[in-house]
Amino acid sequence: MGRLLTTLITLLGVAVVVFVVIRVVPGNPIAMMLPPGATEADIARLNALYGFDKSIPQQFFIWLGGVVQGDFGTSITARQPVTGMVLGRLPATLELSVMALVMACVMGGAMALWGTRRRETKTEAAIDVANGMALSVPDFLWGLLLILGFGVLWPVFHISGRVTPSLELPFTTNFYLFESLIRLRFDLWADIVSHMFLPALALAIPLSAIIGQLLKQSLKETMHLDYVTLARTRGYGETHVILREALRNAILPTLTLVGVQFTFLIGGTVIIERLFSYEGLGNMAIEAVTNRDLPLIQGIVILFALIFTGVNLVVDLLYAVLNPRLRHG
Amino acid sequence: MNYLELKGLSARIMRQNHPLLRSVSLALAPGEVRGLVGESGAGKSMIGKAVLGILPKAVELTGGEIWLDGQDLQRLSARDRRHRIGQSCALIPQDPLTALNPSRRIAPQITDRLVDILGWERARAVTRAEELLHEVRIEDPARVMRAYPHELSGGMRQRILIASAFAAEPKLIVADEPTTALDVTVQKQILKLIKDMQARHGTAILFVTHDLGVVSKVCNRLSVLYGGMVVEDNDIDSFFAGPRHPYSRALLAATPKYTDPGASLTPVPDSVIAGVRGEIEAFDQRQAHV
Numbered sequence: 001m002g003r004l005l006t007t008l009i010t011l012l013g014v015a016v017v018v019f020v021v022i023r024v025v026p027g028n029p030i031a032m033m034l035p036p037g038a039t040e041a042d043i044a045r046l047n048a049l050y051g052f053d054k055s056i057p058q059q060f061f062i063w064l065g066g067v068v069q070g071d072f073g074t075s076i077t078a079r080q081p082v083t084g085m086v087l088g089r090l091p092a093t094l095e096l097s098v099m100a101l102v103m104a105c106v107m108g109g110a111m112a113l114w115g116t117r118r119r120e121t122k123t124e125a126a127i128d129v130a131n132g133m134a135l136s137v138p139d140f141l142w143g144l145l146l147i148l149g150f151g152v153l154w155p156v157f158h159i160s161g162r163v164t165p166s167l168e169l170p171f172t173t174n175f176y177l178f179e180s181l182i183r184l185r186f187d188l189w190a191d192i193v194s195h196m197f198l199p200a201l202a203l204a205i206p207l208s209a210i211i212g213q214l215l216k217q218s219l220k221e222t223m224h225l226d227y228v229t230l231a232r233t234r235g236y237g238e239t240h241v242i243l244r245e246a247l248r249n250a251i252l253p254t255l256t257l258v259g260v261q262f263t264f265l266i267g268g269t270v271i272i273e274r275l276f277s278y279e280g281l282g283n284m285a286i287e288a289v290t291n292r293d294l295p296l297i298q299g300i301v302i303l304f305a306l307i308f309t310g311v312n313l314v315v316d317l318l319y320a321v322l323n324p325r326l327r328h329g
Numbered sequence: 330m331n332y333l334e335l336k337g338l339s340a341r342i343m344r345q346n347h348p349l350l351r352s353v354s355l356a357l358a359p360g361e362v363r364g365l366v367g368e369s370g371a372g373k374s375m376i377g378k379a380v381l382g383i384l385p386k387a388v389e390l391t392g393g394e395i396w397l398d399g400q401d402l403q404r405l406s407a408r409d410r411r412h413r414i415g416q417s418c419a420l421i422p423q424d425p426l427t428a429l430n431p432s433r434r435i436a437p438q439i440t441d442r443l444v445d446i447l448g449w450e451r452a453r454a455v456t457r458a459e460e461l462l463h464e465v466r467i468e469d470p471a472r473v474m475r476a477y478p479h480e481l482s483g484g485m486r487q488r489i490l491i492a493s494a495f496a497a498e499p500k501l502i503v504a505d506e507p508t509t510a511l512d513v514t515v516q517k518q519i520l521k522l523i524k525d526m527q528a529r530h531g532t533a534i535l536f537v538t539h540d541l542g543v544v545s546k547v548c549n550r551l552s553v554l555y556g557g558m559v560v561e562d563n564d565i566d567s568f569f570a571g572p573r574h575p576y577s578r579a580l581l582a583a584t585p586k587y588t589d590p591g592a593s594l595t596p597v598p599d600s601v602i603a604g605v606r607g608e609i610e611a612f613d614q615r616q617a618h619v
Contacts, residue, residue: 225427227427227428229383230428231430232381233381233419233503234442235442235446322432324431
């Protein structure tokens, strides 16, 4: 209950800040819509139509009144309800982020386990170097490198869009990746994955390095603990001890970090989606900002804020599941 | 025949010429309880760890043999050695608060070995674990089996670890200061419990402790260590009647007497320390000439 209240206050804070900031910074949405030679009367009429003639607090409460009913207003450029536009793009970004997260966890987890298994050897040193490189190059640069490598020099993946445009899509939702699996349309699924793979990988590489480093560190510390030693005396080998005794305890700090980093990753989709012309929220956000489409910007930001708080909630729940000491607290 | 035999076991910190064990030899007959006594750093825990194959990565064995049940452990592959130790030996650790995995329930922590290493059916292992918990006088074994370690007291956890050590009917148990981390009131109960369990199961125990009082209560024989060297190997009665080595004599004199709580503590005299250090130096010089 207290949790819900903090979440609401957070969202309200975000709403206020965004609402005020995009109205204070230079750039007039109305001016961008008008044809050359529009009269003062035209401007005043359009301002009144979108409510820009009222004071900022007034505008805010009108907007907030709509929001609580699920109405985020009308996009200035597209002249469509923001709610529908944003929700239509949300699945694309969610699928991309989750795919990137899964890839990061798999790659980072594998590196951590392998590095722990071969700790204090040259293999571990090599893993450290690889992680350092993965971490010091930002996601959009990885995106460019991947486009160059697997899109241009050795074109094995698609580098633009979400799906090949000529394909007939039988989907009822915008969760293409998910729905193609449900409908057993593996041909479409393969095409979607082939589009999604490089942008997801670009997002996943830096995160996988963070996961790999932290998890390896906590695994190595856990390997010195008494219960791990005790398991060794029971006849268990290194791999078994790492997986069954150490991993579950060592994963807790990593889990918290993944929660925080996942929100950064979702932030990263904005640039990556642009880079790969991927039709998601991030791409829409950039267009909205360029066009000063205030209602659309507000809608997207609120949605991102909702995702962030949702992710944090999921992390807290997972933490309680994995750590029995918190369960009966 | 001896169940465990160490022949001239030497160990040192990796790549440093700092010996931790200096040609330690000792034998343990089936069902025998041998105390390993000495100050901190005397190498008593190191011996237990060497036997169980859990030496820290930075420690290497430089010589000697460990024979377990007529088998030279170092001649086995790492995997076989591990299995052999897992099947026939067990450890009662020092600190019950850190020796149970905090994120796993008690049941699998006892039954894992029975199922995975000894190849029992899980149901049989669970029954066995409950029997053992009952044997170490835990009131409600079924509930404890489902509990997580943080829900249990230190004394309870040590009982569980003792039950777990005896569960596979090992021939040898290494008890590494099993009462040091416990409350004084619980210490006595746990000590009595280990003694009772040992008597009932006839297990040989290597009992690592710095407390000669504990040794007098549970052990048949003892080895006194200083600087990784066994300075005295004696049976309990003759040791407490009159230790042979000056260092052991001083150590015994330094043990506070419960009969005379007002007496001031007598430290081991410097002259005795100097004497035993001299022996160690002489030993190292002999080693260097070999």
